[in-house]
Amino acid sequence: MVNSQTFGILIAINCNKRNYNAIKRNYDAIKRKLKEAEGVTLRELSKYYGLHRRLEQNKQMLSALYIAAGLGAQEITGMPHTPGTSDKVGSLVLEIDDVKKRIACLETECAKEKELLEKRLCTIEDDHTRMIFRLRFLHCMTWAQVADTIGGGNSATNVKLICYRYLKSCTHVNPREP
Numbered sequence: 561m562v563n564s565q566t567f568g569i570l571i572a573i574n575c576n577k578r579n580y581n582a583i584k585r586n587y588d589a590i591k592r593k594l595k596e597a598e599g600v601t602l603r604e605l606s607k608y609y610g611l612h613r614r615l616e617q618n619k620q621m622l623s624a625l626y627i628a629a630g631l632g633a634q635e636i637t638g639m640p641h642t643p644g645t646s647d648k649v650g651s652l653v654l655e656i657d658d659v660k661k662r663i664a665c666l667e668t669e670c671a672k673e674k675e676l677l678e679k680r681l682c683t684i685e686d687d688h689t690r691m692i693f694r695l696r697f698l699h700c701m702t703w704a705q706v707a708d709t710i711g712g713g714n715s716a717t718n719v720k721l722i723c724y725r726y727l728k729s730c731t732h733v734n735p736r737e738p
Contacts, residue, residue: 602727605680605697608673612700615666622659625652674698689726692719 629652677698684690688710695706696719703716710719 602724605677605693605727608670608677609697609700611666611670611673615663615670618659618663618666622656622663625656625659628652629656684726686726689722692722693726696723 681690681693681698684693692706692710695701695709696703701709703720706719707714707716
């Protein structure tokens with residue numbers, strides 16, 4: 561394998577100084593892009609997708625808890641409570657508070673992951689491939705929804721293969737790793 565030092569020597573021998581500097585700058589730019597793309601795995605790309613799903617599930621849970629807390633009105637009889645009875649609304653309020661805290665944490669984490677994901681997706685040069693990645697991983701669409709949005713006779717399998725092939729070409733690893 562030719563390392564960067566050997567590469568520089570070979571170019572210096574075959575080119576004059578001006579061409580050498582231009583080629584070296586080009587080589588450094590390519591090296592930076594490869595380093596940025598290096599390590600991009602399906603797991604990293606799917607992290608935001610998973611966080612977004614968890615956030616939506618927690619929001620649905622919060623709505624269900626609000627409904628449950630509102631339906632059961634507390635019975636006021638003036639009689640003392642017997643041991644073993646509990647305040648259903650009171651325990652639901654604690655659960656609602658817990659879910660609200662989880663949602664706040666997930667929203668913060670989602671914002672950070674979204675920013676990282678957007679930076680990674682900007683490095684994809686091909687517009688078609690970048691759009692597939694944005695729809696799937698940033699807008700959290702299913703492969704079938706991505707295919708419908710892209711159009712052009714693409715199937716869910718086609719857009720998934722485009723994604724996997726791109727990942728394989730960038731990372732030189734199996735894109736299907738968990």
